[in-house]
Amino acid sequence: MNPFPEFNPHPIFKDYVRSESRRQFLRRGASFLGTAALATLAPQLLFARDNKSAAAHAALKAVGPHFPPKAKRVIYLHMVGGPSQMDLFDYKPVMNEWFDKELPDSVRMGQRITGMTSGQKRFPVAPSKYKFARHGKNGMWVSELLPWTAKMTDDLTFIRTMHTDAINHEPAITMMQTGNMVTGRPCLGSWVSYGLGSANDNLPTFVVLVARPTNTEQIQAISGRLWSSGYLPGEHAGVSFRSAGDPILFINNPAGVDFKVRRKMLDGLKALNEINYRAVGDPETHTRIQQYELAFRMQASVPELTAITGEPESTYALYGADAKKPGTFANTALMARRLVERGVRFVQIYHNNWDTHSNTSGRLPSQCKDVDQACYGLIQDLKARGMLDDTLVVWGGEFGRTIYTQGELTKENYGRDHHPRCFTMWMAGGGAKPGVIHGETDDFSYNIVKDGVHIRDFHATVLNRLGFDHERFSYRYLGLDQRLTGVEKANVISELIT
Secondary structure: OOOOOOOOOOOHHHHHHHHOOHHHHHHHHHOHHHHHHHHHHOHHHHOOOOHHHHHHHHHOOOOOOOOOOOOOEEEEEEEOOOOOHHHHOOOOHHHHHHOOOEOOHHHHOOOOOOOOOOOOOOOEEOOOOOOEEEEOOOOEEEEOOOHHHHOOHHHEEEEEEEEOOOOOHHHHHHHHHHOOOOOOOOOHHHHHHHHHOOOOOOOOOEEEEEEOOOOOOOOOOOOHHHHOOOOOOHHHOOEEEOOOOOOOOOOOOOOOOOHHHHHHHHHHHHHHHHHHHHHHOOHHHHHHHHHHHHHHHHHHHHHHHHOHHHOOHHHHHHHOHHHHOOOOHHHHHHHHHHHHHOOOOEEEEEEOOOOOOOOHHHHHHHHHHHHHHHHHHHHHHHHHOOOHHHEEEEEEOOOEEEEEEOOOOOOOOOOEEEEOOOEEEEEEOOOEOOOOEEOEEOOOOOOEEEOOEEHHHHHHHHHHHOOOOOOOOOEEEOOEEEOOOOOOOOOOOHHHEO
16 A cells, blocks of 8 residues: 555656666655655645645745844845955055055965966055045045945945955855855855745846946956855746846747747646656756746736836936946846845846956946946935835955056056955945944055954845844755855854944
C-alpha cells in the first residue's frame, strides 16, 4: 500500500532519479521520514494539487520582518568602478602641500596594492584639483562637481569610512552586492525579496536597471550573476529591464497570438509543470510556474509603468532633461521612483565608468553630471510624495581610489588606482539619520582614523531598517543557516539610524 496517496510518481521521476547527484540523493533520503510525518499533518501544503494550495505555497516564501521596519523598499544606486572619495566628499586640503611627494611608508604600511601600480617606481601624491565648500547645517564638505548633491546634505547620511576586503572589481562588486567575494550567493535585492515578499502581484519584487554613462572610456563588465538569487528560490532573482526596445524580452505576444491564445498556452504549460512538480517536488518547477504567470500579468502593467511621457514637465525639470532619454541615469532614477511607487520592493541601478585609472579631469566631471541632478531629483521627488520616510536610498561604489597617482601626474590631471581601505557612501530616507557625517580618515584619505564601517556592518544596518535581525535572517542551504552577513562579526551602526 502506498503510504503517500497524494504522491504518485510520474514516469519522468525515474529519469530524474537517474540524473540526480549523490548530494541530492542523500539529502532527499535524510529528509524522507520527516517529510512522511509532516505529510500526515499538512498534505495540502506539501503536495499542492490546485491553484489555491499553490498560492498558499508561494505565500509562505515571504519570511516577514522580525520587528516593525522603518523602510518598506530600497533604491540602490551603484556607481560601478569606485568613485574617488577625495575628489567628491573626503576633503583633504593638507594634500596640496604634498603634490608630487612620495606617499610615506608610515601611511601605506605595506598594504596590498593592485598589479596596475605595483610596478611603479614612485607613488606620488595627487591632491584633488577640485574646489570644496561646506554645505547644509551639518557643514558637509562637497566637491564643486556635485552642486545638486550639495543642496541636500541635510537629507543625507554620509559614511566616509566604508572599507572592504577586495581590491579588484569582480570580487569587490560581488562582495558589495552579496556580502562575499565568492560568486553564487544571493544579492541584497534577493534577500529583501525573500524577506518581504511582493507588494504588487503584477510587477517583480526586485528590478534591475543598467544606466548608460555619457562617457564610456573605462566600462566594467556587469553580468546577471550580480542580481542572481543564488541558493534562494529562483523567484527572488532580479528582473532586468532594458533601456531600448521592449523593457523585458518577449513581454509582447508574437504576431498572430492574441490574449486568449496566450492564456490557453500558459494554462497548458502550467498543467504540465504541475505534473512535474507533483512527481518530483522540485521547487524550481514551482518557480517556473510563478515566473510564467508573472510575465503574463506584466503584459498589462509594464507598458503603463514605462510610459513616462505622462509625467508633467515639472518632473523633468526636477530630474534633468536627460530623464526623457531612455537608458540615461536620470531616466532610470525616474523609473525607480515609478517602480517603488507601484510596489516594487528593491530597485538596483548600475551606472558604469567610475574606474578612473587615468584622465580623472576628463572623465569625473562627466560622471558626476550624469548622476548629480538626478539623485537630487529622486530624493526630492520621494520626499514630496511622502515616500522618503519608508524608502531607503543608497549611493556608492565597490571601493575607493588612491591618493597617489597611477601614471603621469600634473597639476591638471592624474589617475587613481583601486583603494579598499576607505571610501564614501551615502544613504537617505528609510530610517537613516539625516545630516549625519560618520567616520574620519587620515590626511591622505588612505586609512580610517575613527568609526570604520565594513560591508558586513553596512548590510546589517540596511537589514535592520527593513525590520530584520541579520543574525536571525537566514536560509537553510547545504546544512547551514546561510546569512547575508556571513559568520564573521557584523554590527548595526546605531549612529546612522533613527
